Amino acid sequence: MPKPLRVMMVEDSENDAFLTIRALTKGGYEPEYQRVETAEAMRTALREKTWDIILCDYQLPQFSGLAAIALLKESGIDLPLIIVSGAIGEETAADCLRCGARDWVRKSNLSRLVPAIERELQEVESRSKRKRAEEELSESRRLLVDMERITKAGGWEYNVATDRVKWTDEVYRIHGVLPSAYDPNNVHNDISFYAPEDRSIIETAFRDAVEQGKPYDLELRFINATGERLWVRTIGHPEYQGDHVVRVHGNFMDITERRKAEEALRTSEWFLKSTLDGLAYHIAVLDDRGEIILTNKAYCDFAERNGIEPRAVSEGINYLTACDTASGEHSQEAGPFAEGIREVLSGKHRYFELEYPCHSPDEKRWFCGRVTPIIGEGPRRVVVAHENITERKHAEEALRLSEENFRRSLTESPLGVRIVTIGGNTIYANLAILDIYGYVSIEELETTPAEKRYTPESFAGHEIRKEKRKRGDDVPSEYEISIVRKNGEVRHLQVLRKEILWDGEKQFQVIYHDLTEHKQAEEKVKASRLQLRALYKRLQKIREEERLLVAREIHDLMGGGLTGLKMDLSWLLRKLRDTDPHEVRDACQDKIASANALIDQMISEVRRISTALRPSILDDLGLIAALEWQLAEFTNRTAIPHEFTTTFEYIALDEHTAVAVFRIFQEALTNVVRHARATKVTVDLREGEKSLFTADSFVLEISDNGRGITREELLNRDSLGLLGMKERVLAFGGDISIYGEPGGGTSLVLKIPRRPGEAA
DSSP states (O other): OOEEEEEEEEOSOHHHHHHHHHHHHHTTEEEEEEEEOSHHHHHHHHHHSOOSEEEEOSBOSSOBHHHHHHHHHHHTOOOOEEEEESSOOHHHHHHHHHHTOOEEEEGGGGGGHHHHHHHHHHHHHHHHHHHHHHHHHHHHHHHHHHHHHHHTEEEEEEETTTTEEEEOHHHHHHHTOOTTTOOTTOHHHHHTTBOHHHHHHHHHHHHHHHHHOOOEEEEEEEEOTTOOEEEEEEEEEEEEETTEEEEEEEEEEEOHHHHHHHHHHHHHHHHHHHHHHTOSSEEEEEOTTSBEEEEOHHHHHHHHHTTOOHHHHSTTSBHHHHHHTOOSTTGGGHHHHHHHHHHHHHTSOSOEEEEEEOOOSSOOOEEEEEEEEEOSSSSOEEEEEEEEOHHHHHHHHHHHHHHHHHHHHHHHOSSEEEEEOTTOOEEEEOHHHHHHHTOSSHHHHHHSOHHHHBOHHHHHHHHHHHHHHHHTOOOOSEEEEEEEOTTSOEEEEEEEEEEEEETTEEEEEEEEEEOHHHHHHHHHHHHHHHHHHHHHHHHHHHHHHHHHHHHHHIIIIIIHHHHHHHHHHHHHHHHHTTOSSHHHHHHHHHHHHHHHHHHHHHHHHHHHHHHHHSOHHHHHTOHHHHHHHHHHHHHHHHOOOEEEEESOSOOOOOHHHHHHHHHHHHHHHHHIIIIIOOSOEEEEEEEOOOOSSSOOEEEEEEEEOSSOOOHHHHHOTTOHHHHHHHHHHHHTTOEEEEEEOTTSOEEEEEEEEOOTTOOO
């Protein structure tokens, strides 16, 4: 049967092509061919069809055999090309073969063509099989390398006769070396990669494998060439030839991640066990059959304390069976608890809880058993935890008694108490609240409209608070109201409202404290204080007026008289200068001069006393000038320097306030001299800080650098100077603060209110 053959003919002669095809047909082929004459035609034929062989003439008008060979190489197709030419020498044929032609046949000897084609087709098939085998081998090697890389496992072999070692690529990688940079044939060097504490183990195992044929499988610590510490698993299998070991081969794996995971698992299990043992709950973990697989210390201790056999509650015991067969006091709770465990194990319920008594001969006890599933893959498991709730039960009982006592105390409380809902409805009221409002029953109180029970101002506040509560706004929990009793009497109450639990529901407790008597007493005290302040101001005014009168009288009467006397003496002195005899004149002159000096001294003292009683500069030039004058007098008298600063040129205060401020200033300077041991005094008069909540004011600050006033001195009630200053401040509605630190000096800050019409 003719064999099919796909032939591309690079030929410009149709006759020669016909002769070639006929020779192929005679040789047993059934050729399918295409004739091309140019490079483009050949390129298109290669791209569009699959060929078995190319028969190429050497010389064509627009193409050549060498050009065809080059074009075939360029295409990358493995296809035999045979030169079939009528005029080609051996030298040219040799050039074609060197360039890539597989053979050459003369057109005059086409009998050689079929054998040449058969040989080349066989060669192509052979090359194809070899290429496929190489590709499969390469793919196998790639898969092996990938497998080694993924599993972090390599292979090795030791030849006993040649003392040579072979490693796969993964073994080199685990060692942290390159095949080109490390020779594994020195076994001693290979073993040096193992951690010092494990080297003797691998040395012994390898030696026994070579000398005694003992296989080994070890997990050892390892340090690679980069210094990284690893865990490796090394396996060695001896290979015999007769009675002798000729080779040892095996596997070498990086198991670091596995060892870390195992260590993490051990740590996790230890942590879980430690955590469970640290809990006060009695905990058992059950598998899907209800068998105990883990218990904590509290669970075992409880069993031991209550005389339960350890094997009855230890791991491996079926918890459900133990519950089903339970007997004795309180065993009736075991059945429902076992059923709850089964429902959680089956997935019917996600959680189960049961409270039950478990009394001992010594005490009454209650426990709460809880069952929760362990979420995860694998068989379903549950955690059974028993919590001792005895204290809670006792606390609940104590709470119940406390609530009874609480309600009894509310009923008997002298304060009015109501329990109201969020909507404001009264659900409880004690007797005191009825007494405060003057009603005989809670129904009468509730049915009376709110606007009749409040004064107009308090009712408006009540409505505002109610609207805020509806909106969820913050409302003060403590406030004052004014109510109208049933008899029309107005009472003032302090109200405290807070959230409580009443019969297990959230309600509000409202406590009413009657402040009426307290308010009345406050008003009386306030009126009394106002009277005392008015009296003090009046006394201060009278004292200042008396001082002013005394100063004027001293100045006008004594000063004037002394001045006239001085003038008379001066006149007499002038007359005596012309008087004889000489001795009398000298004596009179001395006496008159002495009297004149005494009169000067009296005039100076009169002026000093008059100024101290009421410095005229305060009335004539105002407060700032008076302060500056007083500071100058202070420095002249004590030699203590001072510094005065102000942002004002003039301050207009009413007379009483200006005098009070000046007297406080004088007292402060006196205290510096008496107590401070200071070397400097600083005075600052400035504008007070302004805000939405404080009135305008002036601030006078007096500071020294002395020893500093102590807390005991500030609190000393016998300090008349400090008390006097505070009383003067209260009189004009100001504020005074004094502070100091040991060794840091003392400061007095006086705030002077600015009233309408007072300007700086």
